[in-house]
Amino acid sequence: MSHTYEYPRPAVTVDCVVFGLDEEDLKVLLIQRGVEPYAGRWALPGGFVRMEESLEDAARRELEEEAGLRTSHLEQLYTFGAPERDPRGRVITVAYFALVKLSAHHLQAATDAREAAWFSVWDTPKLAFDHADVLATALQRLKGKVRYQPIGFELLPPKFTLSQLQRLYETVLERELDKRNFRKKILAMDLLEELDEVEQDVSHRAARLYRFDHKKYKQLEKAGFNFDGSTTRSTNSSRRPASTSNSEAPSRPLLMTVLRNAPERGFLASP
Amino acid sequence: MSHTYEYPRPAVTVDCVVFGLDEEDLKVLLIQRGVEPYAGRWALPGGFVRMEESLEDAARRELEEEAGLRTSHLEQLYTFGAPERDPRGRVITVAYFALVKLSAHHLQAATDAREAAWFSVWDTPKLAFDHADVLATALQRLKGKVRYQPIGFELLPPKFTLSQLQRLYETVLERELDKRNFRKKILAMDLLEELDEVEQDVSHRAARLYRFDHKKYKQLEKAGFNFDGSTTRSTNSSRRPASTSNSEAPSRPLLMTVLRNAPERGFLASP
DNA sequence: CCCCCACCGTGTCCGCTGGACACGATGTCG
């Protein structure tokens, strides 16, 4: 193969911002570095991309290796490439973020002896590299996403109460929400399955449990994703959807409010 | 420097999706490749990241080198890293996208003799590598962004008519908009300066010209941009979701609809 | 046993925005 590049190459890593939720707060997964630079400091789990694996595969592998953690819903966040972000030389990192049901994941100490632990996102220790920036970016993204994608459910146990869900939203958005309005809106989405169960072991009236209806969501996702075929633009006809199968194209899944079937949907967003 | 990594490294490039607008259509800037692989094919402008420059700097440099084009408003889009996306070996590319006033940029043929040209985004030739995916991703992003950021103005000349603006939105969103509603909404933003001029050289009644008011926009941006200051979170103790009443922060960068002063803004988006 | 406490669960009203909808005014050109 004669066309190989011979320029010096930066190193490429992936880093993962993994969010979890417990009773107290929104948590982020950190690992303690065992080697220089920043030995002893806490950092986001991550590591080098291998030559034969995709970026997302690399992120998954590192999560598994460093925290014994598997997750669906891994999403590319941003790529950080400032020349001086790593004291060892040029290292570009592709950041991913993920949501996990914290309760279901007992952290297995990392295979390579480093420690892994959950920290409140509002109160982390000093982080290695530019990981504080990465975390801030991830929080911002989470805050934005939670508004138009039902991703929050990834953070809760399979069965949850509406109060839990509301607390989740309040935590992520950093503001209080009105209970009645919240319920009205959430239930109007018609994506929750009302169970014949209530929570246990509480010293007051028990709340009803709900489950996220993945099937219905998938349906809506499909149904509401026709928004590209705008039919009648005159001049040219050959607009092609471009197969999304091949590479890692981001998929903006779907809005919670797709249900509305408005002929002329808003072209500017309401906040 | 003893801590240098010695793993094999992927090559890292940047690619730019540059959009422009003319009377006919939304255009994208492409260059024709002069060397293998894909010699003769059209591709997005881009190239290798140098060891001492940031990713964004690299993108700017390549744009300048390959098309003699300078732009503000360069934004990171997505990073494409599928192992087989480049036949020469592992090449990871960080894609950027940009908007330019097409009328103001006469393309200077690339310094390295490759040709540069504008193509309708709906009717491009077959692209090299996975650049069709990159373009599709960029279009999707543009479509999303135009709704809540006044970025469209980057595509128009400094003075423009509301009809031009409307055509821009219609082109990007791929659907028709109602003229009266459009004007109502756009003018309600209060970001356009109404000029005492009308367009020239038209064979019908001339339309009034407007100018985008960058000052006002910056102000609003600042006013609505306090959203990151989560630094002041009372350490751990109890979660305190911010006072409801005053000085709340809209999460997203900046909405065209910031003007509304609603105490409890929606926590789920309207489409 | 009874009371208290803590949380659960529910409905209405108002203001605003989004969106549907049509026509007279103005200027050019032949």
Add this chain to the structure above:
DNA sequence: CGACATCGTGTCCAGCGGACACGGTGGGGG
């Protein structure tokens, strides 16, 4: 001077977002 092309304008209604309060229920403690 008439035909043509685009400009510029207002109203009405439906639906959503958001403000707002209280009785119900179950457990626990006195």
